[in-house]
Amino acid sequence: MKKIKSSSDLETLRQTILNKGDHKRQVVRICCTTGCRAGGALKIVEDINKELTERNLEDKIKIKKTGCRGFCENGPVMVIEPDDIFYNKVKPKDVPGIVSETLVNGTPLKRLLYIDPETRKRVKSEKDIPFFGKQVRNVFAKLGKIDPTQIDDYIAEGGYTALCKALTTMTPVEVIETIEASGLRGRGGGGFPTGKKWRSCREAPGIVKYVIANGDEGDPGAFMDRSMMEGDPHSIIEGMIIGAYAIGADRGFIYVRDEYPIAVEHLTTAIEQVHSYGLLGEDILGMGLDFTIEINRGAGAFVCGESTALMNSLEGKVGEPRAKYIHTVESGLWDSPSNLNNVETWANVPLIINRGAEWYADTGTDTSKGTKIFSLVGKVSNTGLVEVPMGITLREIIFDVGGGIRNNRQFKAVQTGGPSGGCIPANKIDMPVDYDTLKELGAMMGSGGMIVMDENTCMVDVAKYFINFLMYESCGKCVPCREGLKQMYEILSNICEGHGEEGDIELLEGLASFIIDASLCALGGSAPNPVLSTIRYFRDEYEAHISRKECPAGVCRNPRIIRALEFGCEAPLKFYEHCILCPQFSEGCLDLAMSTEILEGKKKLVYSSKLDSEDSINANVFKCTTALSYFEKSRQLCGREGRCREEGFLIDLLAGSKQLIYSNTALLKKR
């Protein structure tokens, strides 16, 4: 393969690719990344190819396996060009119809078109779907268009022109100045100005310097980094080469978690292809820049997304954070200056270089520029990945892009910034989404996870869930994070189970500020956020759990309490009620002892003396008819023969391990 040595080489190559004529043909773009693959996208591609071969249409129609379009809720999705027909929820059995109707005759299949939930009409094109219409896709522009395993696709879309521009027409300092002027801030969590970070790394003394891409996305429910790496690996690589040029690094690493096998595969292929074009390796574009990128697979520890833990892991050590009193830009990987950025940050770099800092700074607010990709999940109608400009309100994201709350329920809160972010309540829904506002609200940008919750969510339970996650994902090195989160989880689960005491909220607050103050790394430093933000906005829910021992949302259950309403079948309940009212109950009733044995399955009930054996009890020894009438109902008349949830309740109640309670306002309200 011919190596690219100058911008004109790249332009020639681009023209050659475009002249091949692929763009003139009908193209079917099918998302083949994790979400749609799980829905059978690969089978669909296989079937379409088979169908086309049978009809001799391979030369006229091209199938492209692309990256994620973000509409994962409705996957597998495909777009047929040039008519721009968008199909969702495609199944392998739809393939013959797609080929014969749409590809040959050009008529769209109505049943595969998206239904607009408001107008209840079928929509033909992607741009007419509100989910896509409200988004601004800059970083995600190439996802869903190009085949991530083909570098030519990326180059045809104008890829690597930013690299040529930076290396041939700009000095490293000019590159840094451009990034600084654009106002780009780290997309991984902290929101540190990227240009400033690059400058400190460039100015740090040291011969060997490293650039690292953080693709260790570990937040529950967040997958934008995965989609980025799977669907457009070249943007990340291009950004990293530009970064290496600006900083003066000669080695780069991409840290990906091994749970993302497709991302690893696509990144590996991409790096090989870039090498073969000579854009990685020695003397890139004849400008004397030597740079290589290696992929490092992480073993899936949440804490390894923290910069120093990630570097420890890269060095082959245990993924534990170390003190950051000397910044990693001065002494990071192998004690050399190291510049770590999130993969999404790297993917922003080529855009800024190509279109200029002013263009980039036009979008967004005063302090947060550009667009941000959010992973919109939870009780929202359209879950998936959305790219929106900074400064957009939460309402626009959740109701306009996300399509509102599922099943017409009430919106209650949204958790932003992953497990160590905070919950923002419904009355703050018109606040703009940018780094500083989110921080003021007690949440954070994080890597861009957004979990939407409806009225049936208990906020104490939510806080408990996240603290539990963080407790297990903490590395366990420092006392505040390891022991503090353990105690915090204990207090929260006590509150949820109805054993909360007066003063627990204050204890939680004190513990939280201590953990933030004294922890070694950012994991501990932000871990109490879900607790603090839920106390700040939903204190009444905590109080209801503690003083009234009830859960307003009807979620939390005391494991030692069974509510009468939970009995779907009343026979076991009647049996228990009869027994508990009988004076014999507390005096060691013989019949009850025998029925318990039958209930627990130790003995069988028989009606004929002929069948008597050691492991059976004859019905005629019973004096009390309550037990007998229950067994007649449950064993003779009911098909389940006692193998049901309700009988489990009965056994627990008779054994005294659980308590029966008759009222629960929350449960009643729900009914």
Place this chain on the structure above:
Amino acid sequence: MLVTLTINGQIIHVERETPIFEAAKKLGIPIPTLCHHEALKPYGSCRLCTVEVVKNKWPKLVTSCNYPAEDGLEVKTDTDRVKRTRKMVMELLLARCPHVPAIQQLAQKMGVKTSQFKKKGDEQCILCGLCVRVCDEIVGVRAIGFVGRGTEREMNTPFGIESDTCIGCGACTYICPTSYIEMVERPDAPGGRSLNKGELTLDSCPNSYVCENCDREQQFLLETMQVIEKFRRENEKRRSEQKV
């Protein structure tokens, strides 16, 4: 290069990047710690040596064992925030290991009587990591390490089986602040002693601690020489190739 900083108002000159902990020691200001030892690199896990530093007029809490001294730094070791933090650390440790005398004594010294936390453990190990680090940094055999993460973290040998790299030097038992690791007499062990970490026994020195008979050092030196020779040869080869 010497830098000047103040600790509780007292001025001190120390070499640049000296940990604050050492600087305070020179001034005779006591700072409690559980995971720091002068022979080992700072680790910063117990957070007991927390102090408050004021840098650019912005006070923040740092651990004194690994915070490097710099010019004009203002350190305070006895503010309310520091005291509150240390007290909380002690309470958490007391909740983890309520029956360990060393922790009880330290807590008493710091004025912590009981822990306000309900969840009580019965551990003897505080996971300070001294044993793990002494085995790595001083002895150099890495027979023990940390297993698991979060609340499941524990000190153990790889795979929890008897270690074949342990030389039974006993450095870990010496350095352990809570006497969790003990050296026990065991007649069937080659050196007559072995380490006992719970149910686990570690090998002792095969030469009964007679170092003159030990060939490990010789072997180590030999291997090192071989590696150095190999590098030299490769370097020369590369140089001659470059000349050509």
